[in-house]
Amino acid sequence: MxxxxxxxxxxxxxxxxxxxxxxxxxxxxxxxxxxxxxxxxxxxxxxxxxxxxxxxxxxxxxxxxxxxxxxxxxxxxxxxxxxxxxxxxxxxxxxxxxxxxxxxxxxxxxxxxxxxxxxxxxxxxxxxxxxxxxxxxxxxxxxxxxxxxxxxxxxxxxxxxxxxxxxxxLAPFAQGAHMALITTDGAGRVSFWNVGAEEMFGYSRAEMTGQDMARIVPPRFRGSHPDGFARVAAGAESNLAGRPLELMALRSDGSEFPIELFLTIWRGPLGVGFGAQIQDISERRSREEQLEYRANHDPLTGLLNRTAFKACVSAHLRKNASAAVIVFDLDGFKTVNDDLGHATGDALLQALALRTLAFTRDGEVVARLGGDEFALLLADGSELGAIRERAKTLLELINRPFAVNGYQLKLAGSVGIAIAPLQARDTEALLIRADLALFKAKNDGGSRYRIFDTGMEKQLAATRVFQDELRHAFAKQQFELHFQPQVSLADGRLVGAEALLRWRHPTLGLLFPKAFLSILETHALAFQTGGWVLDEACRTLAQWRLAGLSGIRMGVNLFAAQLHAGMLVETVETTLARHGLAPADLELEITETIALRQDRRELDPLRTLHTRGVGIAFDDFGTGFASLSALKTFPLSRLKIDRSFVQDVVSDAHSQAIIKGVATIGRNLGINVIAEGIETRAQAEALREAGCDAGQGFLYGRGVPADAFLARYLDNPRSYAPALDEAEA
CATH class of the missing domain: 3.30.450.40 (GAF domain)
Structure with a gap:
């Protein structure tokens, strides 16, 4: 307001x-x-x-x-x-x-x-x-x-x-310095020349009075100048009068500069007269050019950005049917940022940009699409062999060591290629296919190139169909939440519930996240779905409280889109207030991989929420690349040990040592530790002895709808079920 x-x-x-x-x-x-x-x-x-x-x-x-x-x-x-x-x-x-x-x-x-x-x-x-x-x-x-x-x-x-x-x-009386005010007779000879005109053009009033106005017009435009004056003097209407015109003008030193001119015409006893208000718009043009440059170029590397690159590809395809788009990135760039800092990462990207520019040939265009992803437009896509050789040379170029900020960095790259018109005829389709080929190259181990093929086309078609179905799923309220218990390993007491997203597909039945989450996370609906999950989980906990089930917290998984949006603090606090819950009633779960991919500023909302009492948990801990320093600096209240370490905790000494080490670190840092995927009492006992605080898994119960969860735990908060064969996502 x-x-x-x-x-x-x-x-x-x-x-x-x-x-x-x-x-x-x-x-x-x-x-x-x-x-x-x-x-x-x-x-x-x-x-x-x-x-x-x-x-x-x-x-x-x-x-x-x-x-x-x-x-x-x-x-x-x-x-x-x-x-x-x-x-x-x-x-x-x-x-x-x-x-x-x-x-x-x-x-x-x-x-x-x-x-x-x-x-x-x-x-x-x-x-x-x-x-x-x-x-x-x-x-x-x-x-x-x-x-x-x-x-x-x-x-x-x-x-x-x-x-x-x-x-x-004020024009008839003005002698202002910033505006040139000039009048001429019907032949274009100057009759009035103010101080502003003197300063703008470098000619004194004495020098210009009686002189031809063409003196301040660049030579290449002077040919039509006398004809225009003569035509209007003869009685013709001028299509230039009464509206601002942007033109080039000439100073006394021979330099040209842009002006805005407003022309007036009158007829009096002495015949036709012309008046001009002129403003130097050099500074404005400079601002506009800077704005246009910034709009089309990446501020870090100076290369074209995604928007400008797409425009270049589109312009090329309108004139030439044949072209190839190569997209490439660095394998392991995230590690450089994490271990050596963002300043070194930025310097590495700048070095790669310079190296790529030196690699390009006439007619080729290079751009930074975002992050460590770059793109190259090859003007000719007809020679497949030549394209392959360019890709190989590009990989060799990336593989050469980079000397950056005192470090010798040796990284590999991955390359994806799409060819027009063989694989696509428009810019957007060409870029999508090149990105899919890059994804394939990285999935195949990196340090290689891949050209888009029909197998990827089928994957693309299937992904699009699934994306459309996801959109309908949200609109038709096909998503629902199930809840899995979390218990204290010390006494089996129910301490929390994790909200698990399910999709009740109209033909495929109940789908677990592993069937759709990877697509949903990159879908435009990720932010809306995340907001719905948060609200529905909090609403459910509030209903359980009214029914008499108290003393437990609710765990909710965050999407990366909720961090990107920059509204997490307001959304969480509004949701808690709407359902009458306290910050300590909620625990937000985020995978360490998602957390470490975010800009540090995007994680500030988690720090704010943690300070205000909301729990923050690293989910699937041990499967990503979190370092011990991350545990020290990240706003954590809980670590969730991944099920892969729990499965053989009874028999494998390495898993036992890892879990015990994590539990010890958590205890020393004041971070609670919970283990996922517990299926047997022997696993639960081994985890308790290793120092884990809590656990969840089929031993205690799988995810069930809210009513079933309440019915089961309302009167017996220490009940648990035997191990089940079904594996849950």
Whole structure:
């Protein structure tokens, strides 16, 4: 909600700053429409708008992708966005109580919003530059920075527009230094030349009075100059008057620079006269060029980014049917970041970018797609043998040691290749197939290349079908939760339950996560599904409490998408409050692999929640690459030992030693240790003796629906079932 104290002044001052620009009800203007079109393109969003927040409504000065011009202020994104100097990023408005019932969400189907405030020089926030989407989006800090820069450019345009209007009124009297004001007679000879013109062009008034205006026009444009003056002087209408024109001009030292010219024409007793208001737009052009560069280039390596690379591929395919796309990455790059730090990892990527640029030939394009993934466009895809040789040479290039930050780093690479038109005829399909080939190369052990084949095509088709079914599963409420008990190994007492996701497929029956989780984790529905699991698990625990089952916590597995969204703290606290639960009632489980792949800033919400009392558990511990330093720095309250160590804990001395070591470390760090996959009493006893605090597995019960769990444990919280043969995901 808008607060006076948050906008650098009171509401009266803000509205005064807003109305100073006199924008309400004004017709479309090219400068602003270019900005919203550019914003939609840069953010790949269907809607972009410049929104002004009035006293009781919102007005869209410029809008791309929508016909709306006026919106209600209540519960709006933009009225909320101007309450803070930082951009407002909303990944899914339907789950955000501030906006879930707004007209844009309910009537227009808006799901995602990102907007930066339009802040005037005196600190008033008068509106926003924003993008909106009808699907959920994960906005990044880079998106926020870009929005802020574009909002600044919009305010500059407001100021320039305001200045232009003032100059128009004061033009007959102006001698201002920043604006060149020039008049000529019908033949184009200068009759007035102000101080601004002197400073802009380097000619004094005496030098220019009576001289041909063509003197400040670059030679290549002078041919049509006299004809234009003569035609208008003869009575013809000018199609240049009355609108701003961007042209090149010439200084006295011979240098060219861009100007914006506003031309007026009058007819008086002395014949036709011309007046020109001229502004040097070199700085503005520079900003626009920088903005365009940043929009198309990776800031770390200077290579083209994914968007620009796709545009290059599309342009090439429109002219040439034949091409090949190679995508490649580093095997083991994650280890460099973890062991040597992100500064060394960034330097390694820069070194790889330089090495790849030296590798490219004329007509080839190289880009960084994100992370350690790069892409190369080969202009000719007709010679399969030549493509194979290029891939082999690229692998050899990557395999050569890198000297980075005092380290000699030797890594391998994996390469995936897709060829047009053999395997795809459009850019998106070509990149998808190259990515699948890269995935195949890495699955085959890395340090090799793979070319997309029909087997991968079948995998792609099957994945797409499954993705569509997942979308229907969420919409038709086919997901459900089962709950598996967690018990104290000391006395068999029930201490918790883990919420397990199940999919009741209409034809395949009840599916366990191993059948669909790998696809769901990368699906656009991952964030929504994760939110539903959290809410449903907390609702179930609250119902159990009302029925009399108390003293247990609820474990909920997080998706990586929930970390990326940047709303985890707010979502968890809102969900707990909605169901009347305390932070200690909830334990969030995350696999060590997912945790260690995240940017450290993305893990800050887990640290915040841990500080506020929410439990944080590493699931499947021992199967990833977590180091002891990670246990020290990560906000953990529990380690979950993977079932692979539990299966032979009775007979294998190595498993016994590993489990005992983990339990000892956990105890010394104040971290609880729980073992998964317990099926026999002998395993439970061995784990208890090794120092584990708790356990779960078929010995105590498999995952069951909420009602069955309650019926079983309400009156006998120490009951457990015999081992079962069925293996659970």
């Amino acid at each position: 808008f607060h006076d104290d948050d906008t650098g002044g009171d509401e009266t001052g803000r509205l005064a700053a807003l109305h100073r620009y006199d924008l309400f009800g004004s017709p479309p203007e090219p400068d602003f429409d270019k900005m919203t079109a550019l914003g939609a393109e840069l953010f790949e969003a269907p809607i972009c708008a410049i929104v002004l927040v009035a006293e009781d409504h919102l007005w869209l000065k410029s809008h791309h992708g929508t016909d709306l011009t006026i919106l209600a202020k209540a519960k709006s994104f933009c009225s909320e966005a101007i309450g803070d100097s930082a951009p407002l990023l909303v990944a899914d408005a339907t789950t955000d109580p501030r906006f879930a019932h707004s007209e844009l969400v309910q009537l227009a189907g808006i799901r995602a919003y990102a907007g930066a405030p339009l802040t005037t020089a005196d600190g008033h926030r008068i509106g926003t530059f924003c993008v909106l989407d009808t699907i959920t989006r994960q906005f990044t800090p880079q998106h926020a920075a870009m929005l802020t820069r574009m909002a600044g450019i919009v305010v500059d345009l407001f100021e320039r527009r305001y200045g232009d209007r003032v100059s128009e009124i």
